[in-house]
Amino acid sequence: MPTRDPARLVVLVSGSGTNLQALLDASADPSYGARVVAVGADRDGIEGLTRADRAGVPTFVREVAQFSSREHWDRALTDTVAAFEPDVVVLAGFMKLVGEEFLGRFGGRVVNTHPALCPSFPGTNGPADALAYGVKVTGATLFVVDDGIDTGPIVAQVVVPVEEADDVETLHERIKSAERAMLVENVGRLAREGFTITDRKVRFGSD
Template sequence: MPNPTRAVVLISGGGSNLAALLDAARDPGYGVEIVAVGADRDCTGLALAAQAGVPTFMERVKDHPSREAWDSELTAQVAAHQPDLVISAGFLKLAGEAFLGEFGGRYLNTHNALLPAFPGIHGPRDALEYGVKITGATLFVVDAGIDTGVIVAQVAVPVLDGDDVDALTERIKVAERDQLVEWVGRLGREGFRVEGRRVVLG
């Protein structure tokens, strides 16, 4: 068995995506080991990681004199665990220059719409208001823009008559979580590189 891909997961909340990743990583065949979980605030996901025996750290923006200082410290904390992959699983802070300089090309995030449509924090609401019939979730490699990185994978979720934002958001979450777990495993087992606007496996 080759050495598993080392992953650090960043969170800001309850950690349902984190829970799914921790669960998947218990299988040695998954190919990814979660070596640490970091957060920008005290949240239930940290307790979840600790229960699973995974090291945790917290780096709050307000504990630093500037956003840049926070970004540098976050970068150092993540780098200390020597990850091959960094995964944002509901991490609500934008990574800065230092972080992207260190982890660019191997920092993944998931968005609850089919990018490039409906970027930003209200993906399901914006999709619903626009009247699209299909939305979904996008896994992408983070760059310096807002949800503009190279797309790894997408999953479609139909918009149903009578959907409100909560119902649509919940359905997207399920598909988003499944996609995240599947593709983190694939990327971990097969390796990948970014070429232009494409992610190439292997």
């Protein structure tokens, strides 16, 4: 029986790269079914790039300020990512919105996480908004990126209880821990099993 090649992951980061590290660690096991073939960033000098360097993974930086317009940046990012022939693109703490050209090239194969249970509390302050609202549970969501803000079809979600003594920092740390585990597990499944999207429903397995 022929051995299936591991799925090719391109991971985009903006900061410390803890989600990236979790993917690098998981992909070191051949049974995971995916490997990180490149790591890109929107700024230089970040720990995420250092993690990739330590793992021997090629890196690149595309800063918005280097380009005459956001559209030119998006086109350059798209072309650079495409050169690595990814099966899945993972936005792992990537703090820029990818644009029309990027989604036109990789649409349906780009995943991102959000530190809340979508569609609740979209945007950059999910844990703080959940705490302020007084919810008893929040969590994290893995979704397929579309042209909205945290609005894409949901791949997986994990629930995190809100404790009485929580502040934004303690809650966010517990969410991030659960988020990493969810990301690793489900990116592996996407790689090994394939997936389809019908009427916003993401199903593992290929038709």
